């Protein structure tokens with residue numbers, strides 16, 4: 524009998540106190556049912572959006588995880604057992620599985636993707652070539668429709684999705700301005716991600732810094748919400764566009780946050796705002812993958828990894844991301 528350890532959601536976390544709400548539990552793995560596969564995880568992806576699944580809010584884009592469930596999240600690893608002929612044992616695969624040694628899923632319910640084993644760094648299936656990369660491309664190219672020479676502002680610019688959005692904007696010919704927390708991150712955003720400049724929201728007046736953009740902001744890739752959104756709204760160009768990718772500043776709030784103070788600028792500046800969610804467009808995956816792979820091979824896009832080792836340390840990795848200690852993509856490396 525194989526033992527599996529998994530993180531169980533016991534209660535709804537208060538703020539960033541994840542240790543009081545989740546516990547590491549062991550079980551004996553049951554035999555697979557017909558149609559299931561089992562993935563021995565090599566890496567777990569820490570994704571900010573999963574914070575919403577821990578809450579009890581019913582009006583999110585996904586229902587809350589019931590208490591007592593295995594914590595859900597993306598896993599990359601090899602198929603250790605399969606009762607689905609499309610997914611042979613031994614293949615490298617990315618799934619929406621569990622924070623666990625082994626993820627047991629039905630492939631069609633778990634956005635299971637057999638991934639290219641020949642990539643120089645398989646972690647990129649959670650980086651440039653993963654869902655953060657696809658999301659950034661969807662947002663910058665398709666939702667914002669960025670054009671050469673336009674000014675693109677990206678918040679959480681040193682995080683996984685934001686850092687990819689910055690590079691995609693640059694690759695598509697935009698002038699990119701990042702917003703990130705701290706001088707180190709801002710240096711990274713300019714020196715390594717090709718942004719023209721970066722605003723350190725922890726030490727600068729964001730609205731004032733944005734007001735210096737000549738012609739205003741044409742396009743905003745929104746990852747954060749809260750005060751940063753307000754600062755952006757009052758500095759948008761006439762007919763500017765905002766792609767709402769995420770609102771991490773609000774995720775811990777069980778009741779949702781109050782709307783932006785400067786919402787009237789949507790009218791004054793005739794803005795277009797669109798929320799978007801990658802799982803709405805699974806059919807675009809192959810196209811996004813190809814574009815990102817080509818840029819990756821040409822050395823025109825990359826992302827650093829923030830690695831924590833051991834399933835038992837997953838909550839530390841998660842907290843690093845939720846409290847902004849990360850630069851780039853946060854992963855948990857599972858020891859074999």
Ligand SMILES: NC(=O)c1ccc[n+]([C@@H]2O[C@H](COP(=O)([O-])OP(=O)(O)OC[C@H]3O[C@@H](n4cnc5c(N)ncnc54)[C@H](OP(=O)(O)O)[C@@H]3O)[C@@H](O)[C@H]2O)c1
Nearest residue numbers: 570571572682683684703704768769770771772800801847
């Ligand atoms: N729509 C979609 O399909 C989709 C898909 C993937 C991700 N997302 C969204 O993309 C955003 C980034 O997610 P990610 O997984 O890539 O995480 P990430 O950006 O790697 O990490 C989160 C970052 O958010 C920043 N942050 C945290 N709290 C903040 C606050 N109160 N105010 C301002 N910044 C804050 C931190 O950077 P600083 O140090 O700069 O504060 C932190 O590094 C999230 O909003 C997520 O929901 C959306």
